[in-house]
Amino acid sequence: MLTVTPVPRAPHTAAAFVACSLFAGGNAVGVRFSNRELDPLWGAAVRFGASALVLLAIMAGMRLSLPRGRALGGAVLFGTLNFGVTFALAYYALVRIHAGLGQTLLALVPLVALLLAVAQGQERFRAMALAGTVCAVAGVALASRASLEESVPVLSLLAVLGAVLSFAQATVLVKRLPPLHPVTMNAVGMTAAAALLFAGSALVGDTWRLPDRAATWWALVYLVVAGSVLTFVLFLQVVEGWGASRAAYVFVIIPVVTIVLSAWLDDEPLTLGLLLGAPLILLGVYLGALRPARQRDT
Known part of the structure; x- marks a missing residue:
């Protein structure tokens, strides 16, 4: 007899999930504007x-103390994976990979997070999570007009897959670390x-300069x-409330928000693909993250 833990229905967790997806959806547009003037790794x-400076100031205002020992080491490891390795690989990959294909590959994060969480004994395998990821990835591919036939440099492909693995592992890792306030965890990690x-x-010879354009x-x-x-x-709050694999479904909401914002701010045309892909994405998120789990035999 296997008992499947129900998805927590805490309103603040669902609200954090929605807000996190909306805020993160603007990141690709922001990076696009940043990369027009700043070298990628320098901009990151x-x-x-x-x-990190903003979060350290917030820590001081909230009188949160810096972690020590294992908690400090865990926060540094989390930050190295979640922000350092992930974004270094993603920025490198997106120089040669089109955004559509990049978004489609990054939408694999929920599946990779689930597999890692199962392998590390944190979660049980859920068939609906697999079905949800397949639906979501198909929807993201349609919405972003990603072509699986386009020529992709091997190193760029490996880099974006490495970013997926790094982010998924960082998400799973959080549940194994000594508990820290989300502000503290991110402040230390981003530092x-x-x-x-x-x-x-x-190391790569970027030009270190501040922007000239507003x-x-x-x-x-x-x-x-x-x-x-x-x-x-917000993302760490969702991980705490829902677990790693469900929280990672922000990665399949983000492309929809990105496409809409890019159409508004960067004159990217909206296409039929978005209308066809969005329902698949929403179905995938429902199956994998929001659908209430019931007790059942496996």
């Missing part, structure tokens, strides 16, 4: 360095990631405040 380093990204930026500054402000500080604090 500035983003997470500034975000560690910023150090890694600055080092990577220097649009780039506004993009960075969004990426820091909404796209990093608010998004990842």
